Amino acid sequence: MDIVGPLPHASGNRTYMLAMTDYFSKWIEAEAFPQVMEKHSNGQAESSNKIVKNNLKRRLEEIGANWAGELPFVLWSDRTTPKVATGQTPFSLVYGAEAVIPSDVQVPTYQYANTTEERNQVEMASSLDIIDESRTSAQIRMVTYKQTAARSYRNVRLRTLQVEDLVLRKVFPNTKNQSTGKFAYNWEGRYGIEDIVGNGAYKLETMDEEVVSRSWNIIHLKKYYV
The missing domain is CATH 2.30.30 (SH3 type barrels.)
Structure with a gap:
């Protein structure tokens, strides 16, 4: 759980975003609030998730005062983007199939244009049959990714501060x-x-x-x- 903000003032005087990220799938849920009490973050504001702190926050700041209204679209974009750690999108790990993005509907691909309801049902059933295998593969990749990152940063010293600094x-x-x-x-x-x-x-x-x-x-x- 992370507090992101303060962001530009949106409607309803909302300046903070409370975001929660699923550890495995990287699926993000977020809501805009006028304020977020410290008890909601357990004193760990902006400390646990790099994606929320950096990428998502930067994109929302670029939008300006309308960031709260654009939040669902920003979240959709994040959920349909493959993550380095898992090699898959959060959407596919949660639902077992890739989402059909708006561009595929506006400018239909061959696969989308030739898909029937019956064929779609067969393919969805097939995706559900291999979802456990896909999630296991993502889990193995994530562990490997973390081990590689740990080796890269094993000589990095943590920066700390003391009271009265x-x-x-x-x-x-x-x-x-x-x-x-x-x-x-x-x-x-x-x-x-x-x-x-x-x-x-x-x-x-x-x-x-x-x-x-x-x-x-x-x-x-x-x-x-x-």
């Missing part, structure tokens, strides 16, 4: 001063580390010792040296 916080597109254009600052602050929440998440406080209302992941923080 000073940090700068990343500036997001919706909080950046647009009048400054490309000369806008990418980091803001200073902030102090008020508490260590866990799993790379920290509570911040201002220089006036006012606690910031939400936790921040270390990927959005940079240590400040006096």
Whole structure:
């Protein structure tokens, strides 16, 4: 479970997205909210899923204030895109068959144009017969992928912060001063580390010792040296 945001203000004053990702299939469910209470994320906001944090969040920020209305289409695109870890789409791992994408309907492929209801039923039944084999293959590939990634990063040192450390916080597109254009600052602050929440998440406080209302992941923080 991840909190994504703050994003540009959408209808209903919604600025946050609560996203949940199935560990195996990579299927994402997401909803837009005006606010997401810390108890909903168990203090692990934006810490568990790279796809949600980076790819999905970036695409929603590019859409602007209409991101909440475009969310179903962004999710559909993600669900029908093959994942490196499994080699398959989330849709196929959940339903046992690939989705028919809109472009196949608007400009019919040979297979789509020559498919009858009876033939489709036969092919769907065949797909269900091999779904266990497909999921097993995806599981093996995912384990292999994780082992390869672990070997690649075995010498990487984890970055940590301590209470009372000073940090700068990343500036997001919706909080950046647009009048400054490309000369806008990418980091803001200073902030102090008020508490260590866990799993790379920290509570911040201002220089006036006012606690910031939400936790921040270390990927959005940079240590400040006096």
